[in-house]
Amino acid sequence: VSNSNLITHQLRLHVTPTESIGTGLIFYRFLLDRPEAQGPEVTSDDIGFEADWYMDWKVNDNFTFSFVGAYLNPGDAVQQAFDRTKSFAYGMISLAYSY
Numbered sequence: 128v129s130n131s132n133l134i135t136h137q138l139r140l141h142v143t144p145t146e147s148i149g150t151g152l153i154f155y156r157f158l159l160d161r162p163e164a165q166g167p168e169v170t171s172d173d174i175g176f177e178a179d180w181y182m183d184w185k186v187n188d189n190f191t192f193s194f195v196g197a198y199l200n201p202g203d204a205v206q207q208a209f210d211r212t213k214s215f216a217y218g219m220i221s222l223a224y225s226y
Contacts, residue, residue, distance in 0.1 A: 132165070133174070134158040150182040157202075165208050173202030189226065195219040 134157070141151035157174035159165060177199040184192045199215040206212050 132160050134160050134172075147185045148182065150180075153177075153179040153181070155179075159204055162204060165204065169204050169207045171203035171207060174204050175202040176200050189224055191223045191225070193219075193221045193223065 136156040136158075138154045139151060140153075141149065143149045155177040157177070159169070159172040159174060162169045162172050177197060179195065179197040181196075182194045184194075186192060196218045197216065201211055201214065
């Protein structure tokens with residue numbers, strides 16, 4: 128995650144319970160470096176907190192399934208800039224083929 132006005136803190140926990148499965152959690156804390164650059168109504172540097180869960184399952188030498196679930200709780204800066212207070216959540220499943 129990069130932006131010229133963004134400070135990102137990340138904590139990542141990863142485990143590999145079997146040779147074919149890797150899973151973990153990623154936590155992000157997003158802050159504005161200069162809130163005033165977003166406009167005069169933005170006084171907070173708090174963009175939000177995000178938590179992600181992921182799992183990669185290597186089915187065989189060629190196929191890997193990936194699962195992701197994410198949740199973002201927007202901070203005061205998002206409310207001030209966009210009048211958004213609802214949390215964001217999404218999930219994703221993907222299949223990769225390697226040859």
